[in-house]
Amino acid sequence: MIVLASASPARLALLRSAGLDPKVIVSGVDEDAYSAHSPAALSKVLATAKAEAVASGLEEGLVIGCDSILELDGRPYGKPATREEAVERWRLMRGRTGRLVTGHCVIDVAAGRQVAEVATTVVRFGQPSEEEIAAYAGTDEPLGLAGAFSIEGAAAGSSRASRATTATCWASRSRWCASCSPSWATRSHRSGASLPGMRSVRDFTAGVGFFFQGFGWVARNTRWWLFGLIPALIAFALYAGVLIFFGTNAYTVAEFLTPFADSWGWRELFRTLVGIALFVGGLVLAVLTFAALTLAIGEPFYEKLSAAADPLESEEEQPWWRTLPRSIRDSLVTLFFVLLFTIPLFFLGFVPVVGQTVVPVLGALVSGFFLTVELTTLALERRGLARKQRFALLRANKASALGFGVAVFLLFLVPFVAVIAMPAAVAGAALLVRTRLAPVS
Numbered sequence: 223m224i225v226l227a228s229a230s231p232a233r234l235a236l237l238r239s240a241g242l243d244p245k246v247i248v249s250g251v252d253e254d255a256y257s258a259h260s261p262a263a264l265s266k267v268l269a270t271a272k273a274e275a276v277a278s279g280l281e282e283g284l285v286i287g288c289d290s291i292l293e294l295d296g297r298p299y300g301k302p303a304t305r306e307e308a309v310e311r312w313r314l315m316r317g318r319t320g321r322l323v324t325g326h327c328v329i330d331v332a333a334g335r336q337v338a339e340v341a342t343t344v345v346r347f348g349q350p351s352e353e354e355i356a357a358y359a360g361t362d363e364p365l366g367l368a369g370a371f372s373i374e375g376a377a378a379g380s381s382r383a384s385r386a387t388t389a390t391c392w393a394s395r396s397r398w399c400a401s402c403s404p405s406w407a408t409r410s411h412r413s414g415a416s417l418p419g420m421r422s423v424r425d426f427t428a429g430v431g432f433f434f435q436g437f438g439w440v441a442r443n444t445r446w447w448l449f450g451l452i453p454a455l456i457a458f459a460l461y462a463g464v465l466i467f468f469g470t471n472a473y474t475v476a477e478f479l480t481p482f483a484d485s486w487g488w489r490e491l492f493r494t495l496v497g498i499a500l501f502v503g504g505l506v507l508a509v510l511t512f513a514a515l516t517l518a519i520g521e522p523f524y525e526k527l528s529a530a531a532d533p534l535e536s537e538e539e540q541p542w543w544r545t546l547p548r549s550i551r552d553s554l555v556t557l558f559f560v561l562l563f564t565i566p567l568f569f570l571g572f573v574p575v576v577g578q579t580v581v582p583v584l585g586a587l588v589s590g591f592f593l594t595v596e597l598t599t600l601a602l603e604r605r606g607l608a609r610k611q612r613f614a615l616l617r618a619n620k621a622s623a624l625g626f627g628v629a630v631f632l633l634f635l636v637p638f639v640a641v642i643a644m645p646a647a648v649a650g651a652a653l654l655v656r657t658r659l660a661p662v663s
Contacts, residue, residue, distance in 0.1 A: 223283040227276040233288055249275040249287065253300070257614045259605040259660035261291045261298035262340045265325030267618060270338050273327040282332040287325075290368035292345070294320040300368050308364040312355045315347045315371075322368070347371075422621040429594075429625020429654065436650020437643075439531055450527050450645025453520025458641045460515070461508045468504050472497030512640055513596050513630075513647070524648045528600040532652035590627030591616070597630065597651035598623075598659065605660050615659055622658050626650065 226234060226244040237244050249272035256271060258264035266289075273287025292299040294315065302308040322345050327338040350358070358364065364371060440447035468475065476496035483489040517524060570581045595616060602612045616623045630647050634640040 225276060225280065225283050225285045227272045227285055227287040230288070237286075244286065247276045247279075249273075251275050253289075255614060256618050257607070257611040259602075259607060261293040261321075262323040262325075262342065263660060264298060265289045265291045265323045266327070266338050266340050267325070269325030270327040270336075271618065273329045273336070273338075277329045277331050280331050285329040285331060287327040287329075290322060290324040292320050292322055292368055292371075294318065302364055305359045305362070305365070308359040309355055311364070312350065312358070312371075316355075317347060317349050319344060319346050321345070345371075425619070425621035426625035428658065429622035429627075430629045432622075432626050432654040432658070433629040433647065433650040435653050436531075436646040436648070439649040439653065440646045443530070446527050446530055446649070447645045450520075450523060450648060451641065453523050454516050454641040454644035456519060457512060457516040458638070461512065465501070465504055465508065468501045472501050475500060509635055509640075512634060513593055513644070516644055517596055517599070517648075525600055527645060527648050528652045529604065531649040532601050532604070532656045534604060586628050586631055587624055590624055590629075590631040591620070592627070593630050593634070593647075594623040594627035594651070594654075597627075597647055598655050600648070601652045601655035602660065605655075607660070619659055622654065626654055 224237070224242055224244040226237060226246050227249045228234075229246065229248045234244065234246060251268065251271045253268055256264065256267050258267050268289035269287045271287070272289065273285045276287070277283075277285045292315075299311065302311050322343045324341050324343075325338065326341065327336060329336040440450070473493055476493040480489075480493055480496060483492055486492060573581070595613065598616065599612065602615070607615065630643070630650075633643045
């Protein structure tokens with residue numbers, strides 16, 4: 223069974239023209255919930271999301287997800303919402319050249335395999351008059367089309383697109399259509415595991431792998447590892463000083479904080495327990511905030527390290543004194559979310575059974591995700607992504623983000639290991655962004 227995860231009549235017609243008769247199941251994916259560093263990457267992310275959403279409800283079949291975006295002057299343009307927007311879009315496009323990027327994702331549900339690619343076509347628009355644009359918008363055809371046009375429909379005349387452009391579009395789609403044939407994947411016996419679960423485990427493992435790739439990168443570039451140790455050592459020294467203070471003065475601090483216990487017969491035992499709680503709480507807080515503080519004070523160091531591991535052809539470089547306030551602000555925001563989740567989990571840890579089984583796992587997952595948020599900030603900001611876009615991108619790649627972050631979190635539980643691992647974590651995060659989250663195309 224072949225399933226088309228799209229309501230597009232053009233894609234359905236294309237598959238039928240290739241001798242396929244797919245079943246149409248619309249994914250219902252909220253496209254506004256996804257973001258990427260480029261229109262091409264976004265089309266691939268959306269095509270994959272649509273295919274996975276439909277595949278999650280099936281036991282077998284070949285699921286095809288697609289998404290098209292028009293790129294004009296580096297900006298993405300999807301479907302216009304109204305006729306007025308379609309008219310404005312055509313006024314912007316006429317006489318110009320754009321790129322139609324189409325992401326394709328094919329999933330073999332039974333075999334648990336999938337492939338995703340992006341096809342790009344250069345589109346040259348003609349010079350339709352105001353009357354022609356208005357007439358085309360009046361057909362409502364552009365409202366269901368990426369970029370507000372279709373080379374097969376009424377826009378073929380309105381856009382006055384060249385025959386070469388039309389041929390290129392059809393050739394690109396035909397190559398994709400060929401890849402969707404049943405011979406694309408060799409069927410295997412059912413493994414008993416559902417595709418979404420298999421993919422999540424695979425992505426989680428891949429996320430862990432990126433952390434070790436970071437270790438490999440700094441091992442090959444020892445100079446950068448030593449360079450990245452500097453802010454980590456500074457942060458470690460600060461935390462060590464505070465913890466030593468709490469360790470040697472825990473009882474005094476507890477005595478200062480509990481004047482109400484002066485008349486208690488068991489005040490010494492009580493204050494000893496309070497002192498121990500203060501030290502343990504400080505240690506936990508140090509583990510949770512180590513990455514945030516180290517990244518904040520090491521902004522100029524890790525900016526350079528991240529750029530070395532993830533070189534980009536073009537990016538907007540800013541002096542460190544301008545990026546430092548933003549780095550501190552983002553670290554504080556992330557820290558707020560970390561504490562928002564981990565403080566309740568800390569108290570839930572005292573609940574019998576659940577506190578010793580479920581809570582530690584949830585704590586590692588929450589802390590791991592936000593560690594990934596912090597560590598990928600440098601590479602994602604160099605791609606021009608704001609904090610909201612970064613969160614959306616990581617949520618869309620949650621399994622990979624968790625795999626990477628949990629691996630970092632578990633190592634960061636060992637104090638001095640956290641110092642040694644910090645440069646590798648920054649490099650690994652840059653490689654995760656470059657290879658998985660926002661690949662350079």
